[in-house]
Amino acid sequence: MSMVYLDHSATTPLDPEVLQAMMPYLTEEFGNASSVYGLGQRARQAIDQARDEVAGFYGVAAKEVIFTSGGTEGDNFAFQGIARRNRDRGRHVITSTIEHDAVLRSAEAVERDGFEVTRLAVDRFGVVDPEILRKALRPDTILVSIMHANNEIGTIEPIRELVAVTREHSDAYFHTDAVQSTGKIPTMVDELGVDLLSMSAHKLHGPKGVGCLVVRSGVRLEPQMLGGGHERNRRAGTENVAGIVGLARAVGIARRDLDANTVHLTRLRDRLIAGILDRIPHAELTGHPVQRLPHHASFLIEGVEGESLLLQLDMEGIAASSGSACTSGSLEPSHVILALGYPRERALGSLRLSVGKGNTDADIDLVLERLPHMVARLRLMAPISAA
Numbered sequence: 555m556s557m558v559y560l561d562h563s564a565t566t567p568l569d570p571e572v573l574q575a576m577m578p579y580l581t582e583e584f585g586n587a588s589s590v591y592g593l594g595q596r597a598r599q600a601i602d603q604a605r606d607e608v609a610g611f612y613g614v615a616a617k618e619v620i621f622t623s624g625g626t627e628g629d630n631f632a633f634q635g636i637a638r639r640n641r642d643r644g645r646h647v648i649t650s651t652i653e654h655d656a657v658l659r660s661a662e663a664v665e666r667d668g669f670e671v672t673r674l675a676v677d678r679f680g681v682v683d684p685e686i687l688r689k690a691l692r693p694d695t696i697l698v699s700i701m702h703a704n705n706e707i708g709t710i711e712p713i714r715e716l717v718a719v720t721r722e723h724s725d726a727y728f729h730t731d732a733v734q735s736t737g738k739i740p741t742m743v744d745e746l747g748v749d750l751l752s753m754s755a756h757k758l759h760g761p762k763g764v765g766c767l768v769v770r771s772g773v774r775l776e777p778q779m780l781g782g783g784h785e786r787n788r789r790a791g792t793e794n795v796a797g798i799v800g801l802a803r804a805v806g807i808a809r810r811d812l813d814a815n816t817v818h819l820t821r822l823r824d825r826l827i828a829g830i831l832d833r834i835p836h837a838e839l840t841g842h843p844v845q846r847l848p849h850h851a852s853f854l855i856e857g858v859e860g861e862s863l864l865l866q867l868d869m870e871g872i873a874a875s876s877g878s879a880c881t882s883g884s885l886e887p888s889h890v891i892l893a894l895g896y897p898r899e900r901a902l903g904s905l906r907l908s909v910g911k912g913n914t915d916a917d918i919d920l921v922l923e924r925l926p927h928m929v930a931r932l933r934l935m936a937p938i939s940a941a
């Protein structure tokens with residue numbers, strides 16, 4: 555049975571063009587970029603070229619790109635690196651209640667270090683209101699970290715407006731987690747206006763375990779990885795040459811194909827949303843109806859558990875995801891869905907379908923044909939009291 559993969563917000567298949575670009579650096583071009591002989595210097599050149607490509611993609615200078623091991627590291631580095639380096643200027647940071655755990659756990663870490671953290675509430679669609687941010691800003695605020703687009707509900711945050719408010723009322727740095735938005739919607743750093751931006755290659759058909767943090771010149775940031783003088787003394791560790799080359803190829807392809815992909819993804823996404831809302835009674839779209847990622851469809855389906863639905867889908871060869879996670883035998887609803895204001899039982903019925911450039915209309919037809927039956931069966935078998 556062939557698989558229908560509808561979980562591109564979790565990860566994406568490696569683009570064959572990316573693999574091709576990486577192959578030499580996984581085989582004969584294995585040099586350490588710090589070595590002085592030719593093999594090492596060719597690795598250095600590959601990294602330099604990759605850095606130029608990534609910098610061009612975000613519209614920043616090459617020296618403003620720091621390669622990392624992915625989104626988790628980028629978020630940790632930005633959040634904790636800013637807090638540690640700027641504690642002399644203030645001990646207050648602001649984030650939102652719907653951030654990725656990489657940011658939320660970093661917020662807890664700086665709290666343990668004596669910082670005060672304000673977690674901004676979001677509205678029913680998951681949007682952070684610039685007015686609420688304005689009220690939270692203080693003279694001692696040193697960092698605002700709000701994601702560009704949410705992984706569970708697809709909502710795109712009004713980053714430009716949030717940055718404008720921050721600039722008007724404070725000297726705080728602004729970080730955005732652009733892991734989900736990169737390659738899907740425009741992410742030019744000057745247009746967003748942010749000081750720091752983190753991303754991850756595996757969300758846009760690049761390899762896993764590599765990403766970058768964009769840090770604008772002049773931003774005071776404490777290194778988290780200590781060791782050699784790599785990445786201009788900001789992130790130690792022998793460079794992941796093949797990964798970095800793959801990341802650069804992936805952003806190059808994303809840039810080249812952005813318009814065509816947007817049309818394709820949006821069409822499939824809209825078919826999924828309309829079809830599911832039409833065919834499944836008491837299903838509701840989560841996240842913003844318009845300001846959302848082009849590939850992202852997320853729902854709450856009353857009277858079922860998302861996890862049970864995932865198992866049924868898997869049996870039919872369909873890969874999807876649900877925000878809830880099974881921890882120590884009990885289902886925990888996602889913090890994002892709860893932050894939207896839904897009660898626990900309702901939040902357990904969350905389902906995320908995220909399409910990719912390889913998906914076809916036939917994939918969507920299959921889901922629209924099978925899903926209503928699965929939901930009906932589950933509602934009969936294991937009804938959850940409708941909230």
Ligand SMILES: Cc1ncc(COP(=O)(O)O)c(C=O)c1O
Binds near residue numbers: 627701705753
């Ligand atoms: C919004 C967001 N931030 C951060 C991450 C973490 O990225 P990585 O998997 O590269 O560590 C993810 C991945 O799920 C994400 O969706």
